[in-house]
Amino acid sequence: MSKQNNPHTNRKALSERRWLILARPLIIIVALIVTWQVLVIVTGAPKYMLPTPADVWTTLIARHDVLFDHAQYTIAETVIGLFAGAALGTLAAIPMALFSPVRFWLMPILLVSQAIPFFALAPLLVLWLGFGLASKIAMAALIIFFPVTVAFFDGLSRTETGWLDLARTMGASRWRLLTHIRLPAALPAFASGFRVATAVAPIGAVIGEWVGSSHGLGYLMLHANARVQIDMVFACLLILCAFSITQYFIVDRVLRAALPWQPDSLKPAR
C-alpha cells in the first residue's frame, strides 16, 4: 500500500495521515453545524420548524436530566436486543450450516421474515409483549437477526476446502471439525454481520418506542414533536447518533481485539 518513496517523505505522509484521522470527525461535525446554521439563516425557518444549533445545544444542557433518563431505556433496549438477536442468529446459523434439511426449511422462513415491514410488526409486538422493555428488545432483536444469521451461515458454509480435506485425513469427528475449524474460521464473517447489526439495532428500539411506550428517546421525540418542541426532537436525535457511533466503535474495537488473525485486522489500523 505504500508507494516507493524515500523513508523521510513516507514518515511525513504517515504523520499527516494520522493528523487527518484525528481531525476528520471534528471537521465533519463543524461542517455539518455550519451547514445547518446557514440553512436556518437562508430559509428563515422559524424555531418551531428548524431550530438553530445553539437552540438545540441550550435544550440539551437545560433538559439533560430528562434526556438522560429516557436515553437509559433506549440504550438498554438496544444493547439487550443486540445480544439477544446475535444469540438467536448464531443458534439459527449453526444448525443451518450443519444439517441440510434445517437449511432447506429455515432459509425460506428467513426470507419471508425479511419481506415483512418491521413498522407493521411493531404494533403487534407492543400488543403481545406490552408497553415495557420487552417489545422494544424484541423489535431490535428481530431487525438484527437476519444480518447476523446470513453472515454467520455464509462464513460457516465457506470453510476452506483444504482444511476440510486435512481434517478428514486426520480422522476428525464432525463435532470437533465444527468447534476447532469451521466455527473459528467463520468468526470474521460473524463479526461483519454483528457490525451491521450494531448499526441498525437502535432503529429497532426507536421504532418500538414510537409505536407504544412510556419511556425512551423515541417516546420523548414523539411527545416533543406533538408539542412543537423541535429543539427537543433534535436533542434526542443527537443523543441517538452519539450513542450509535460510540456503540459501533466499541464493538468494532472489541471484535478486532478478539480476532487478531482475521484479514482486516492484520493490516495496520492507520
Added chain:
Amino acid sequence: MRNTAQAPQTAQNLTKFDVALRGGSVAFNGTDIFHDLDLTLRAGSFTCLLGPSGVGKSTLLRYFAGLVEGDVSGTITCSDNTPLAGRVAYMAQQDLLLPWRSVLENVVLGAILRGEKPEHDKASQLIAEVGLAEAAHLRPAELSGGMKQRAALARTLMEDRPVVLMDEPFSALDPLNRLRLQELAAWVLRGKTVLLVTHDPLEALRLGDHVHVLSGSPARLQDAITPKGQSPRNIADPGILAQQAELLGQLGADLSGGAA
C-alpha cells in the same frame, strides 16, 4: 540444515507394507480422468508422480487419501492386509495452517481433532527438527512462505503415519527455499512410504526412488525411472541430468535445441 534435521531412524519409523492401487478409475462429469490404472507404492520408498497441469496427478494422490468423491472405482490394498484408511498423512501445496493457532498448536491439530491429548513435547521436538524452534509460538501470518511449509511438514510428521501423501508441497516456494525443504523432507521422511506429486522433474529425481510420468487423457502411467543413489540427490549429477532429459521427453518436451 543437515545437523538440525537428523533422520529419525528408529525401527518403528520404517514402513513395512506396500500399497497397491488396482484398476483405479475416476471420472468427473462423465469424463475419465484416469481409467483402469495400477500403481504400487513400495514399502518405505519415495514415489514421485510427474505430469503436466490438469492431467490428474492430484486426483490420483487424493484417491489414495480417500478424498475423491463421485464416480470412483478400483481397489487399494496394503500388503499387510490392513486397510489404508487412517494410515495416511496429507500435505498440500497450501500450508493449510489455521491462522488463529500458533505453529505449535497447528502441529498438534490432528490430536485435537481426534479428541486425543496433544503431545506438546513431541511437537516441539519436530518443530525444532524442521528448524522452527524460535517460531513455535508465532501465528502463521508472522511466518514466511518457507517457514509455513516447514510448519506444515512438522504437522505432517506429527501424525506419524506410515504413508505420507504430498501434493506439490514445495511448488509455491522460491528456488532456494524449495531446495532446502526438499533436503529436509528427504531426511525426515526416510523410511516412510511417500507419494509426492510435482510438476518439477528435478524435484522428482532429487527425492524419488521411483519417478512416474502421468500423461494423456484419460491419463496413463509410464514406466518408472529409478534414479541411482540415496535422496536427496545432487541435481548437478550428470546421470540425474540425463534422466531429467528423459523425463522431459516423456512429458512431451522438444529437446532438439530449437532446431525445429
